[in-house]
Amino acid sequence: MTFIDKLRSRWQSADSLLCVGLDPDPTRFPAHLRGRDDAIFAFCAAIADATAAYACAFKPQVAYFASARAEDQLESLIAHLQRSHPQVPVVLDAKRGDIGATAGHYAREAFERYGADAVTLSPFMGRDSIEPFMAYADRGIFVLCRTSNPGGDDLQMLEVDGERLYERVARLVAGNWNAGGQLGLVVGATYPAELARVRALVGELPLLVPGIGAQGGDVQASVHAGRTADGTGMLINSSRAILYAGSGENFAEAAASAARHTRDEINRHRRR
């Protein structure tokens, strides 16, 4: 089963577009976890187990593991996700971008070492920087297109031949870069008009949409801008608002409640 098939199947079976972002910050962990050697694994696994029912995908962010020398815990976490929640695809948020043999090593990191179903990549170095990842035919790739931060304007909004750079990236990725049908785009929720523009350009391509919750993106506007005709097509990511919904021993229940609430809010708007 390819990543795209797994994702489509999960959208239907879970009736959810919510992607649970796993950005573990140990300074915000509940007190009872803090002393443990495997605190990062234990925190993320508990969050994932509690929120899986409401999730169309999990998205661990490599940087949080790398800064804490916790690659081993990221390996254990993804192994746990694949074993306990095999129907929920795992998107490794790595935003890698390199060429040739080096890109091949990053692909091996994401897909063989960590066993992710999909990865995020930067388009800046061009199509041949994506190809070593496409060689894994059953995996998916989300290419950065329009990011949710203010500085996203610096390059992405530049005008090239009558369109914006992010529009060109969207057309390239949905067009001749996507020979294997493995690609999607990352488009921030903070710019709904541009999310709608991307959807208009790319047909049914999956869109990974960060920026709701802590970053201020509006759920209704994002869903209306980004959904496909059948009301799917999006992975709407929430990280901090779910991970840190509670701060005590019941943090996982609080996360589940926040995830259910967000899934339901998304679903209300999907159907209108």
Added chain:
Amino acid sequence: MTFIDKLRSRWQSADSLLCVGLDPDPTRFPAHLRGRDDAIFAFCAAIADATAAYACAFKPQVAYFASARAEDQLESLIAHLQRSHPQVPVVLDAKRGDIGATAGHYAREAFERYGADAVTLSPFMGRDSIEPFMAYADRGIFVLCRTSNPGGDDLQMLEVDGERLYERVARLVAGNWNAGGQLGLVVGATYPAELARVRALVGELPLLVPGIGAQGGDVQASVHAGRTADGTGMLINSSRAILYAGSGENFAEAAASAARHTRDEINRHRRR
């Protein structure tokens, strides 16, 4: 001492613009190293010790360590470089690009965990994706500008307001992004005309130049295009041609010979 000061000092004291790229591929290691648990460290440390006299910088590439689950060996390697060759700056080739708290975690990875003097980053997400790295005032940052691969054309050669995207990146990075004087650019040796154009746009900014040797870039053309008025300003990277100059027990001596030869070839062209 800042990264830029350390680099300028090293250009003078070593009389070298050669950057030794550390891209360890265990399938190409000499047979006597292959069984060792610390083969990656041992290989890179031996290469570095043998080539340090000819190097203005070392550039370990994270992907090769990450695909091999060898982050611990990368930590040990950079600690060894800083202890044994403290006058040679270490550029961690990571090409990270993310925003906010996540970028902060990648900065901590590069500068605190690994103790690198400088890092490579992608410009795609804009200035605020660089700022968490600039918060480390004594470190340096090389931003991707014009890359040495064929796909580099896909975005970097697009025309924006009468200039190419790579020219815009060069002007931004040399201009208002560079408040702390910490920035440089990555410009491939495979396009000497564009290297000359970047030099014309950015004054004395340091340029990290991959692509000579295995990738086919011409040393003479690159040096003439990229040097500053005083004949410095460049870190001309060679990886495979040095690392795999020999394949037997004398691999380090072969690497030293290749590094000395490349440094000398660069120096011949610098002064003409």
